[in-house]
Structures are given as C-alpha cells and as structure tokens.
Amino acid sequence: MKKSLPFILVLLLLFVSACSNKSNGNEAKTGDSDHPSGTITVWGWDVAAETLKLSVEKFKKQYPDVEVKVEDFSSGDLYEKLTVGMAARGSGLPDVVLMEDERIPGYIHQFPDGFTKLDKLGYDKFKDEFNPAKIASVQDKEGNLIAAPWDIGPAGVFYRTDYFEKANVDPESIKTWDDYIEAGKKIKDATGAKLLPIDIANYDGVFHMMLQQQGISYFDKEGNILLDSDEAIRAMEVIKSFHENDLILNNSGWDGIVTATVNGSVATVPYGVWYAGTIMDQAPDLKGKWDVFYLPGFSEGGTRYANVGGSSLLIPSYSKNQSAAYAFVEFFTTDEETQLLGFEKFGLFPSLNKTYESPILNENSEYFNNSPIFKKFADIVEQVPEITLDENYARGSSMMSNTQAAILLENKKVEPALKDAKDQLKNEIKE
Amino acid sequence: MRSSKISSKIWIYVLLLVGVVISIAPFYWMIVGSTLKSGEIFHIPPKILPGDHLAENFKSFNDSLGIVKIFWNSLFIAVVFTVLSTLICSMAGYAFAKFRFRGRNLIFFVILCSLMIPYQVTLIPLFEMMVSFNWLNTYQAIILPSLASPFAIYLMRQNMKAVPDSLIEASRVDGAGELRIFFTVILPVVRPALAAVSIFLFMSQWNSLIWPLITLNSKEMFTLPVALSSLIGMARIDYGQVMLGTALSTIPIMIIFLLMQKHFISGILGGSVKE
Numbered sequence: 001m002k003k004s005l006p007f008i009l010v011l012l013l014l015f016v017s018a019c020s021n022k023s024n025g026n027e028a029k030t031g032d033s034d035h036p037s038g039t040i041t042v043w044g045w046d047v048a049a050e051t052l053k054l055s056v057e058k059f060k061k062q063y064p065d066v067e068v069k070v071e072d073f074s075s076g077d078l079y080e081k082l083t084v085g086m087a088a089r090g091s092g093l094p095d096v097v098l099m100e101d102e103r104i105p106g107y108i109h110q111f112p113d114g115f116t117k118l119d120k121l122g123y124d125k126f127k128d129e130f131n132p133a134k135i136a137s138v139q140d141k142e143g144n145l146i147a148a149p150w151d152i153g154p155a156g157v158f159y160r161t162d163y164f165e166k167a168n169v170d171p172e173s174i175k176t177w178d179d180y181i182e183a184g185k186k187i188k189d190a191t192g193a194k195l196l197p198i199d200i201a202n203y204d205g206v207f208h209m210m211l212q213q214q215g216i217s218y219f220d221k222e223g224n225i226l227l228d229s230d231e232a233i234r235a236m237e238v239i240k241s242f243h244e245n246d247l248i249l250n251n252s253g254w255d256g257i258v259t260a261t262v263n264g265s266v267a268t269v270p271y272g273v274w275y276a277g278t279i280m281d282q283a284p285d286l287k288g289k290w291d292v293f294y295l296p297g298f299s300e301g302g303t304r305y306a307n308v309g310g311s312s313l314l315i316p317s318y319s320k321n322q323s324a325a326y327a328f329v330e331f332f333t334t335d336e337e338t339q340l341l342g343f344e345k346f347g348l349f350p351s352l353n354k355t356y357e358s359p360i361l362n363e364n365s366e367y368f369n370n371s372p373i374f375k376k377f378a379d380i381v382e383q384v385p386e387i388t389l390d391e392n393y394a395r396g397s398s399m400m401s402n403t404q405a406a407i408l409l410e411n412k413k414v415e416p417a418l419k420d421a422k423d424q425l426k427n428e429i430k431e
Numbered sequence: 432m433r434s435s436k437i438s439s440k441i442w443i444y445v446l447l448l449v450g451v452v453i454s455i456a457p458f459y460w461m462i463v464g465s466t467l468k469s470g471e472i473f474h475i476p477p478k479i480l481p482g483d484h485l486a487e488n489f490k491s492f493n494d495s496l497g498i499v500k501i502f503w504n505s506l507f508i509a510v511v512f513t514v515l516s517t518l519i520c521s522m523a524g525y526a527f528a529k530f531r532f533r534g535r536n537l538i539f540f541v542i543l544c545s546l547m548i549p550y551q552v553t554l555i556p557l558f559e560m561m562v563s564f565n566w567l568n569t570y571q572a573i574i575l576p577s578l579a580s581p582f583a584i585y586l587m588r589q590n591m592k593a594v595p596d597s598l599i600e601a602s603r604v605d606g607a608g609e610l611r612i613f614f615t616v617i618l619p620v621v622r623p624a625l626a627a628v629s630i631f632l633f634m635s636q637w638n639s640l641i642w643p644l645i646t647l648n649s650k651e652m653f654t655l656p657v658a659l660s661s662l663i664g665m666a667r668i669d670y671g672q673v674m675l676g677t678a679l680s681t682i683p684i685m686i687i688f689l690l691m692q693k694h695f696i697s698g699i700l701g702g703s704v705k706e
Binding site: 041045046047071073074076077080081085087088089091092254255258259262263265277278281282283285 | 469473474475554558559563641648649660661662663664668
C-alpha cells in the first residue's frame, strides 16, 4: 500500500494537469454580413475535407478576418455526431457541415429548423449557375434552398476495353439494356468475366439509376410510393434478366465492388463519375484498360442519364456566426477555381456550370484509354432527369434491396414482389 | 484398442487444428494486409506472404493521423481510466459487500438496474452536459463519465463477499483504520478479481468508439478506434493503412490479455464459489 499510494497520487496529478490545459471556448467575436469575422468550424470527410482545407487560403484573401477550421471525420461518423448535436439542440455543432444530397431531406424532416435557409442570406442569385436537378436536390419541400450545391455524380458504365476487344464487342453499339445483356453474354463466353457487380441483398444502386433514367425515384413529389410503377417493373425485369443470364457478380458491399474492379472478375461497373478516382487509386496496373460509355437506355433514343451521389454544404441554424459561415459557403461553392481544385486533385465533380468549360475537365485522360471521360460526364449533366429525394429515401432503398434479393435469389415474380414492397414500405412509413 | 485410442486422439487434434487455423487466419491476414499496397489486398489468389509495403503504409498512416499522438491518447485515456475506475469500483464493491447501512440493497439494486438502460438513451443528455462544461475535445470528457461501472462494481462486490468477515475484524482489533484495511488487507486478497476487472475496463475503454467519436473533434485528440474509423473515406479507402491501423490497435490488447489471462479467468470465476 505504501508503495502504491504515491503512484496513484502521481497519476491523479498527471490526469488533472492534462485536463486543465485545455479550454475549448468558442470565440464570441463575429462580424456583420458585410464584414464577416471570427472563427468558423467546418465538418467534412475524406478528400472533400481536404478540398475544403485547400480552399481556405484563397478564401482568406477575400475575408482576412475569418478563421476557418476544417475537421475531418468519416461520413458515417459525421452523421452520428451531427445527429447527436442536433438532438442536443445544437450543442457542439460546427458552423458549416458537408452532407450527401440523399441525406438532406431526412435531416430536414427530423430537424425542420436545424439548418439555415440560404436564400434569405442571398444564395438565390446563384440558382441558375447550377443544373436544375442538383438545385432540386438541395431544396426543401417549400422550395427554400437548404444547402449550397457542391459535387455531383453523373453516371456512366465503366468498362474494360481489353475484354470488349477480346469478345469483339463495340461499346458504341450498346444503346439499350438489351444490347448490354447481349454484349455481356459474348464477353462472358470470351473472357469468363461477369458483366457487372451487384451486392444483390444490399445494393439497389443499379436499379435506382434505371429509375432515374426514366425520371422517377422511389417517391414522387407528394410522397406517393412508386415501387410498383411501370418504370420500376421495367427496371427490375432488366436486372432479373442479368441474373437469369448469370451476368451478375454477387459480391458484398463497397469492398466487393473494389475487389471485382481490381481483380478483373467483371467487365463493366455502372457507377457515378467519382468511381474513376477509385479505379485509378486501387488499380494502377490496369492503366489504359478502362473507359466509359453512357448508361444503356430502355429504348433506342431513350434517356441514358442518371446521377449517383453528390454532396452539398449546409449551415446549422445553431451556428453563432452565420455571416462568416455563409461567406465561406458562398465562396466555396461558387468560386470556379476552388471547384476545379477539388476536381483536379481528387476527382470531385463540380455542379457549378461554368467549370465545364475549363480545359482540365475537357482533356483526354491517359489512364482511361486516352479518352476525355470527364467531358463525357460533363456533357450529360444538363440532361440528368430531376427526381425527388424523399425523407424516406433510405427506407425505400433498403426495401428495394430486400425485394431485389427476393426476386433474384428466391425467384419471386417481379410484379407481385414490387407490389408487396410498396405495401410494406407504406406500413413502415405510417408507423 | 490402443490404436483406436490413438486414432481418436489424432482426430481430436485435427479438429482442434482446424479451429486454430480458423481463429488465427483473420489475424494473420490482417498482419499480411498491413504490409501490402491497397490494390494488392484484392488480388486473386490472395498473397499469403507479407509484402514490402509496410514502411509506406506506416508513413502514410503517420502522415494522415500522427501515430505517436494517437497511441499516446489511447494509452493515456485507457490507463488513467482503468486505474481510477478500478479504484472506485472496488471501493464501492467493498462498501456494498461489507458495510451495513440503510438503503444498501436498494442502492445496489438501482446500480444494477442502470445496466439495463441502453447506452443511446444517456448519450444525448451526457453530451449536452459535456458541452455545457465546455469539455468537448478533452480527455476528461472521455474518462470521467463512465468511471463508475455497474458491472465492475457488481463483480467486485461478489468477490469481496467471499472475504471472511473475521479477517476484517481481526485487522480492526489490531487498530488498523478503514482505508488501511481496504488497501492492505482486502485488495491483496481479491487480486485475481482486481486483475479481471482492470482487464475488462482497459479493454472496454481501449476499444470504445461512439463516445470518444462524439466528444472528440480534432485529429490530435483522436483515440485509435476513432482514428481507424476516420480512415474509411467515401470513395477512397487505403486498405493497407486500415489493416496496419487495425493491427496496431489489436496487438497491445492481445499482449495484455495473453499475459494476464490466468488472472482474468480466475477472477471471473472468483465470486461464483464461496469457500
């Protein structure tokens, strides 16, 4: 005992001293809307947070009195912290927060007064500088701008040029999903590779792209469920015929898709533009062997465009320094150079229209078979159909994954399965 | 007769061997993975032998997060927490086991009941409390709230009940004060239980994610689990880094557990049998 007491005391002392040198007081100093000042905190993730950090330098030239602190979490962690902070009436929240577009309606629904309406602060004058589909995804139901649009994910089909050559398939000839399936059969015979990866029980992204091509999502503007619509049936029939022809690599999750991309077990990956960055990162050896074509349509001449992912910046209404937060958000999302910085460094595809004129976005990519893949994506941005992201989006998505599994793996019929899914989702939402 | 005995033994060993391989393989893969480049991890067939990317992974992990600081954070928090919490819980357990006071059983019952409250329920009020203390992003926000662990108190109480009253009475007769009795008589007797409780507390703090995640904001304050979780990007994951980080956070726990597992098991069983 005599020996251990001093030891414990020392530890206690150490503890107290470690605790006391820390004060985390928010500076109360703020400016007015003409001269914002003070310190703001910004939450982001991954390469987006890096971009936010890199933008601060130029921002400070315009607003020398504002200090910006960017804090970086993984997106899942960020949502967790944001939800807790919102539930705790704004405790410990940052002044600006990054959010995926599909999450925005859910947060607005759960915390209706949680975020500042940006049109009040003057953001409405930028409305026309972005494509309408993106603007639609950052508005609440009354049409107020809740978030400032940043990146988007126009979708295309990434494909292995060598596999296509070996099977003697011309990607240009793939115009409809039926063509795509025929091509898939040929490629499989020639190379043994499956056509595309889908985590059947957990990922309905391909299905949702097909819905968006046809101009709908899981819900319409009034919140009606569209899971048993003709569009949904058509889309699910296509996915079913992928499966019947044994063209789907049923792998698990994000890691599964990356695995398949790297080890060559699939010939194509339909995904958003940002997947280009992942391919380059994880499969440097496959340089020159990837390229992109647009999503096949449901009929010849049908829409071939959709969007996967994308994120925007929001200002929690609890932020004590609204003027500085807004100054940063406005600068960051509307400054062409800053937007191109994120694209050039990390492949974050901007939604600001004027960036599409820039040379970096139009040049040929050495990795992607020397084709101008980003120009291909930029060209379709305007034509991506506008859809409603409902607050129950996540529920719709998981319901569709389950239904997809029931149809493909348990041989349920498409139409009754989708009808059941609709009824079940309706019940879930009512509760 | 003899040969059948041997062959059945062989079968048992083969079965055990399969079990060993199954339980060791993920750890082995984790270590191999931490020496590979991100893309290499997905190669088919998988690479069984370690690669040459360990130094690079270490460097990029260190560049993005600062290994030393994060290790120190985790270690400091876990050690201080374990020492304080073990002390508090064993004192509480002693009081519940050996002192008679009004409401003793009721208070003990309430403490046990608090085991039934899911963590998520207390999360938000506790978080608000930390914010109003201005304790966000500090060590004490992680260490203090969970110091009194109901499970540890329960375990200590059960173990201390097994200590004969006569031992305490004899010490009192000899003129020892209460604190002295506790530290010099009681604690040495329940050493296995102490070991078990401290391993349990250390592991729970070392691995804890949600609470540190919510209270810590800056990279310099991150603990290992929070740092690992922050490595998972949206579209880009450097799997080599993740594997290395996981290996780094697992190895200390494995060492501590292997060193102390004897105490751990006997401590858990300690309260079950009364001599």
